[in-house]
Amino acid sequence: MTDKANLKRRQFLLTAGVGGVSAAAAVVAVKSGGSDAAKTDTAAKADQGGYRLTEHVAAYYRTARV
Amino acid sequence: MARMKFICDAERCIECNGCVTACKNEHEVPWGVNRRRVVTINDGVPGERSMSVACMHCSDAPCMAVCPVDCFYRTDEGVVLHDKDLCIGCGYCFYACPFGAPQFPQAGAFGLRGKMDKCTFCAGGPEANSSEEEFRKYGRNRLAEGKLPLCAEVCSTKALLGGDADVLADIYRQRVLTRGKGAEIWGWSTAYGKPDAPAAAPAPSAGGKS
16 A cells, blocks of 8 residues: 555656656747847848848839830 | 849930939049049940949959059958058059949048048948948948948949949849840840830831731
8 A cells, every 4th residue: 555655656756757758848949949030130131231122122123214 | 141242234324423423422432533433435436335343342352463562451241442441542453443443542742642432332340330530431331230231322324333243134034035136136125025025116007017
């Protein structure tokens, strides 16, 4: 009886441990996902350094068609 | 991905040198260096042609091929740029370029050639976009500002075109269709007029017929 109770308690601790590890992994995954998103944003900003069809450029093309 | 190109419509260029002046002013180009210049053939003779010339940002650039320190690189938009931190001023690119685009400041002592300088398509250099260091070495980065090269934007007759090659080809094709002829005809009326417009002889009698 006592042994069974001990086993249940161990099972509880084991479950709590696994759950904790899972939660920690989830937190890490979210954090890493967030950094990926930040990297994507940075890359997008870097891409903006090149040519893009802005209103200014479109206006120039219109004047060149005269 | 758009590919950046220049094209100069020799039918429209009036040799005003506005592009040259705008370039020097925009990028604060040092003395003795002209990133862009206007070349005139048969100057003063009927049929003369002028053309604004700078780095043409070749798809297969000979300057890139001959550079011993490999300081040239090409951006995703096809703009040929170079790194002045790597350039040793040897001048090989000057001899290789068919347009004479690479320029060397000659203000130093003993005829010392400094770092090569050339048209950047207003796209700066390897430094951070629109940074002070980039401006000091290469001039303003107008592409990062969502603009096009100033020389093309200021051209009063829109002879010098710069931007997406597909768009420019379409514009130039439309001009040729409007003129009804190729580049062999010279004059204002052919540059701007319709195919039916009396190009050579705008006589009143000709207007009366139509």
